[in-house]
Amino acid sequence: MLKLFQIASLLVAMLCSLLCVPLIFASPASEPALQNFPMPLQTQLVDQQQVIPPLIKTDYPELIVELGKTLFYDKLLSENQQLSCSDCHSPDHGFADRRDFSPSTQGGVIPVNTPGLAYSTLLLYQNWAGQLPSLEVQLEVVVENPKVMNLPWPQLIRRLKQHPDYPARFKQAGYSGIDKSTITDAIVTYEKSLAVPSRFDAFLRGDSNQLSAQEQEGFRKFKNFGCVSCHQGIALGGNLRQKFGVMRDYLPVDDNTLKRDLGYFNFSNHPQDKYYFRVPTLRNVALTAPYFHDASAKTLEQAIKVMFRHQLAIEARPEDISDIAAFLKSLNGIPYEPE
Numbered sequence: 001m002l003k004l005f006q007i008a009s010l011l012v013a014m015l016c017s018l019l020c021v022p023l024i025f026a027s028p029a030s031e032p033a034l035q036n037f038p039m040p041l042q043t044q045l046v047d048q049q050q051v052i053p054p055l056i057k058t059d060y061p062e063l064i065v066e067l068g069k070t071l072f073y074d075k076l077l078s079e080n081q082q083l084s085c086s087d088c089h090s091p092d093h094g095f096a097d098r099r100d101f102s103p104s105t106q107g108g109v110i111p112v113n114t115p116g117l118a119y120s121t122l123l124l125y126q127n128w129a130g131q132l133p134s135l136e137v138q139l140e141v142v143v144e145n146p147k148v149m150n151l152p153w154p155q156l157i158r159r160l161k162q163h164p165d166y167p168a169r170f171k172q173a174g175y176s177g178i179d180k181s182t183i184t185d186a187i188v189t190y191e192k193s194l195a196v197p198s199r200f201d202a203f204l205r206g207d208s209n210q211l212s213a214q215e216q217e218g219f220r221k222f223k224n225f226g227c228v229s230c231h232q233g234i235a236l237g238g239n240l241r242q243k244f245g246v247m248r249d250y251l252p253v254d255d256n257t258l259k260r261d262l263g264y265f266n267f268s269n270h271p272q273d274k275y276y277f278r279v280p281t282l283r284n285v286a287l288t289a290p291y292f293h294d295a296s297a298k299t300l301e302q303a304i305k306v307m308f309r310h311q312l313a314i315e316a317r318p319e320d321i322s323d324i325a326a327f328l329k330s331l332n333g334i335p336y337e338p339e
């Protein structure tokens with residue numbers, strides 16, 4: 001205890017002398033003496049920390065994953081039997097789709113871009129505004145959501161019970177029957193199984209050959225410019241809400257077609273939540289263009305430029321954007337086969 005106290009006072013004394021010497025000796029004319037003092041310290045700290053822990057593959061019971069996958073691809077889950085989860089969350093596009101907005105079963109479109117969901121299990125909140133707490137609650141809501149599957153749960157349960165294959169499949173998977181909790185467990189287990197490690201995780205675990213020199217430079221810039229202050233943790237995002245346009249107001253490019261989304265305010269009604277969105281994960285991000293809740297950035301490079309400008313108040317140099325884009329591509333966890 002005493003030792004700790006001594007160390008603490010020593011540190012305070014050291015800090016004081018560092019801070020006070022320039023203050024005492026600087027004449028009023030040489031005011032910027034402190035200017036370059038905090039930056040190098042901060043940069044060093046970020047570089048020395050392992051800011052992102054590596055993702056390690058989790059294995060789930062195979063028969064449950066297979067059952068969940070069949071349900072995820074099955075149009076029986078929608079009222080008109082014309083829509084499956086995979087129609088919007090396609091494995092070819094990082095479990096998002098290439099459209100700005102996916103069509104709603106009620107006509108028109110769903111007014112936010114479809115996010116990828118392969119890493120959603122790692123996130124603290126679901127959906128763009130982060131208004132839902134878990135994959136289980138998300139599923140509960142999306143099945144009955146009139147704009148999406150539009151199917152009351154009792155009807156879904158009945159359909160699966162009367163199906164020629166599902167009762168046996170649920171038994172084989174170890175479930176005692178077909179009900180809301182077993183359907184949810186199967187689909188959510190499938191969703192969780194999609195969170196596979198990327199090259200970047202192998203790099204974090206010590207295999208430095210996994211990232212090219214440019215990708216490593218991109219990672220360094222990602223940390224040092226401060227992207228990591230929001231896109232933090234194992235998913236590089238997903239654990240806090242932040243204002244979109246925190247440094248400089250953000251307006252969608254095509255402001256006429258869409259009312260500006262107020263973000264979490266729509267759910268909380270607190271004025272301070274206006275334009276707050278969940279910081280999205282950047283895993284698989286290179287596969288899920290277009291970007292942002294309003295699909296206003298069509299390419300990854302464009303999205304990075306917007307982030308620099310509106311979240312950091314920095315006009316990025318082209319090489320900063322391309323290095324960071326190269327790094328973000330190393331986060332792809334799902335083999336990408338172009339059409």
Ligand code: HEC
Nearest residue numbers: 084085088102103110112113114115117120126127128138
């Ligand atoms: C018509 C297109 C469409 C279909 C079909 C669809 N979704 Fe989605 N999904 C979306 C959109 C759009 C969002 C974002 C909603 C929001 O943020 O308000 C979303 C969000 C999600 C999320 C949250 C992801 C995240 O990281 O925030 C999950 C999980 C998800 N959907 C699972 C499913 C499942 C399971 C099904 C099938 C039962 C399904 N979706 C069917 C369009 C769709």
Ligand code: HEC
Nearest residue numbers: 227230242244277278279280291292293303304307308311
């Ligand atoms: C102040 C917090 C903050 C900082 C700093 C920040 N971001 Fe973001 N980022 C967000 C939020 C919030 C969103 C979601 C915006 C929306 O509503 O669509 C986002 C979205 C993104 C997206 C689009 C993801 C998608 O799925 O559409 C990318 C790519 C991205 N950020 C990369 C970066 C990079 C690279 C940096 C550093 C240059 C950075 N961000 C800095 C908060 C931040």
